[in-house]
Amino acid sequence: MRVTLGANQYGKAEVRVVRVRRDGPRHELRDLNVSIALSGDLAEVHLSGDNGSVLPTDSQKNTVYAFARRYGIDQIEDFGLLLARHFVDSQPALGRARVRLTEYGWQRLGPHSFQRDGAESRTATVTVTADRTTVESGLTGLVLLNSTDSEFNGFVRDPYTTLPETDDRILATAVEANWRHRDGEPADRTATREWAGSYAGVRAALVGAFVDTYSRSLQQTLYAMGHRVLAERPEIAEIHLSLPNRHHLPVDLAPFGLTNPGEVFVATDRPYGLIEGTVTREADGVAGPVDGGP
Numbered sequence: 001m002r003v004t005l006g007a008n009q010y011g012k013a014e015v016r017v018v019r020v021r022r023d024g025p026r027h028e029l030r031d032l033n034v035s036i037a038l039s040g041d042l043a044e045v046h047l048s049g050d051n052g053s054v055l056p057t058d059s060q061k062n063t064v065y066a067f068a069r070r071y072g073i074d075q076i077e078d079f080g081l082l083l084a085r086h087f088v089d090s091q092p093a094l095g096r097a098r099v100r101l102t103e104y105g106w107q108r109l110g111p112h113s114f115q116r117d118g119a120e121s122r123t124a125t126v127t128v129t130a131d132r133t134t135v136e137s138g139l140t141g142l143v144l145l146n147s148t149d150s151e152f153n154g155f156v157r158d159p160y161t162t163l164p165e166t167d168d169r170i171l172a173t174a175v176e177a178n179w180r181h182r183d184g185e186p187a188d189r190t191a192t193r194e195w196a197g198s199y200a201g202v203r204a205a206l207v208g209a210f211v212d213t214y215s216r217s218l219q220q221t222l223y224a225m226g227h228r229v230l231a232e233r234p235e236i237a238e239i240h241l242s243l244p245n246r247h248h249l250p251v252d253l254a255p256f257g258l259t260n261p262g263e264v265f266v267a268t269d270r271p272y273g274l275i276e277g278t279v280t281r282e283a284d285g286v287a288g289p290v291d292g293g294p
């Protein structure tokens with residue numbers, strides 16, 4: 001039987017790199033998914049197991065992070081060219097490097113606050129019985145990020161705790177929120193409320209509280225968001241928030257002789273912390289958040 005090795009390539013797929021430029025108070029954000037595929041004279045690797053011409057995919061990933069720090073990221077075409085040329089120029093066995101890049105767009109909300117484009121949906125759940133009508137409105141997939149003004153420290157340390165304390169991290173979440181409208185008078189039950197204005201107001205309160213809160217934890221931010229909704233929107237009785245903590249971990253660039261002063265992050269998708277809670281209006285009002293930040 002004659003068997004031959006056909007076309008082959010290898011590389012690191014889906015390197016999630018977030019680059020924050022923080023020269024001044026106004027941060028710039030780039031969020032990429034980078035996949036590398038290298039090919040060339042790699043037959044021996046497959047036929048005999050000789051790895052003498054294999055640049056590990058782990059090194060390829062590290063190159064993405066190191067280049068993000070060293071050269072910054074502006075246009076993804078330029079960043080792709082930089083990477084692809086580097087691999088072909090530095091590895092004699094390689095005849096081709098293909099780098100595919102996806103950039104996720106973020107809209108600016110403030111000097112260090114951003115909202116991810118797309119993926120947001122508005123939801124509603126209506127329940128009618130003989131004597132009660134309940135209307136819940138909501139949203140899902142509202143992805144928000146603060147590139148500073150977030151810390152997490154002072155937490156429990158047990159024998160399994162390795163998490164370092166941090167006084168400056170990225171805080172990012174995909175908001176899922178559901179809020180219940182106060183019951184109308186019986187005569188109102190079939191009346192049309194100004195749902196669009198209410199939705200826009202609640203959404204603005206959620207975003208505003210996320211942007212404005214100096215966060216000591218996502219739990220504290222959750223309560224501040226719920227509180228702002230109830231404080232600003234008298235028509236809302238209760239809100240439930242489900243906030244995944246979209247971890248952005250600073251990359252250790254010291255092995256490559258580079259510092260990383262909160263500029264290059266790996267965006268991880270799982271596992272993630274999931275912070276959930278309900279904030280309710282009591283008969284006599286709503287307790288305010290305890291102001292936590294500096």
Ligand SMILES: O=c1[nH]c(=O)c2[nH]c(=O)[nH]c2[nH]1
Binds near residue numbers: 163
């Ligand atoms: O805001 C946070 N809350 C937590 O409960 C938690 N746990 C963790 O590991 N990181 C974080 N961050």
